[in-house]
Amino acid sequence: MDISSYVLLSQEQALRRRMDIVANNLANTSTVGFRREQPMFREYVERADEAIVDDAKPTSFVLDFRAIHDMSPGAFQPTGNPLDVMIDGPGYLAVALPDGAGTAYTRAGFVNVLQTGELASAGGQPLLDETGQPIIVPPEQANRLSIAGDGSVMGPDGPLGRLAVTVFADESGLAPRGDGLYVGAQGRVLAAEETKLRSGGVEGSNVQPIVETTAMVEILRSYQSSVRMAESLNEMRKRALDRLGRIG
Template sequence: MDISSYVLLSQEQALKRRLDIVANNMANVSTVGFKREQPVFHEYVEKADKALVDDAKDTSFVLDYRAIHDMAPGAFQPTGNPLDVMIEGPGYLGVELPDGAGTAYTRAGFVKVLESGDLATAGGQRLLDEAGQPINVPPEQAGRISIAGDGTVMGTDGPLGRLAVTVFDDETNLAPRGDGLYAGAQGRVLPAEETKLRSGGVEGSNVQPILETTSMIEILRSYQNSVRMSESLNDMRKRALDRLGRVS
């Protein structure tokens, strides 16, 4: 296999990566709080010491660098549950992982009260306050609490705690864990005056199906062009071998 085939192969690998990400975005078009992903590719240039012409010394490959999240907000979706919240702006709700395995983060703002009285997500992960502790609701107040715009959980006798909204300076360090959860480090909890929550609904996915469908078509066309170029190179090699055979 010559260098041109390797270059085409790197492009096709990049196209496969793009297709996988677009397919995942489409699969999560209805997932609450989901942020569409975008692949990031870098150019990798390999320099050869010798070549037939100077311009052929540098060979450019496609390098799969990482995937980043599009942090554009999703639309507000009313749920009828006054405890459900949408984060307006950057940030994630902190939740406790099972067996105290650490903290994960989510933008899916479905909130419920567990039998233990702790506030939790729809998946049962306990929501954490500014100190990284669960917020407990006394049994007699379970049906009479509300969440203020700064995240304060208000009971009939006053505040019960404040939901922690954590922001990250570098969103690319967040790693998906599944079920709308992300793992991350070096986040900071927003103070009350910078926290903006909207109650009574959740944030929808920011995936736009038309844009993702258009991307799929572009990827398909690029792959078809790559295949045609590969076939042309194979034909060229066959003709060259045939002519060399005749000369011999």
């Protein structure tokens, strides 16, 4: 296999990666709190020591670097539940992972009260306050809760705690777990005056199906062009070998 085939293979691998990400975005069009991903690629240039012409010495390949999240917010979706919240701005709700596995983060603001009295996400993970501890709700107050704009969980007798909203200087370091949660490090919990929550609903996915479908068509066309180019190169090699055979 010559260098041109490796270059085309590099491009086709990048196109497959793009297609996987677009397909995942489309699959999460209705996922609450989901933020679409975008692939990032880097150019890797390999320089040969010898070539017929100097311009042929450098060869450019595509390297899959990572995927980043589109930080634009999704639309507010009313649910009628006064405990459901949408983060109006940057940040993530902090939840405790089972078996002491650490802390994870989510934009999905479905909130409910567990039988243990802990305030939890839709997945049953306890929501954490600004000190990293679960928020405990007395049984007699479970049906009389509200959440203020600064994240304070209010009962009839006063505040029970404040939901932690964590921001990250570099959100590209957040890794999705596949269950609507992200894991990451070096987050900062917003102060009450920096936090802005909207109760009574959740944040919808920021995926735009038309945009993703258009991207899927473009990827398919690029792949078809790459295949046609590979076929043309193979045909050129066959003709060259045929002519060399005749000369021999």
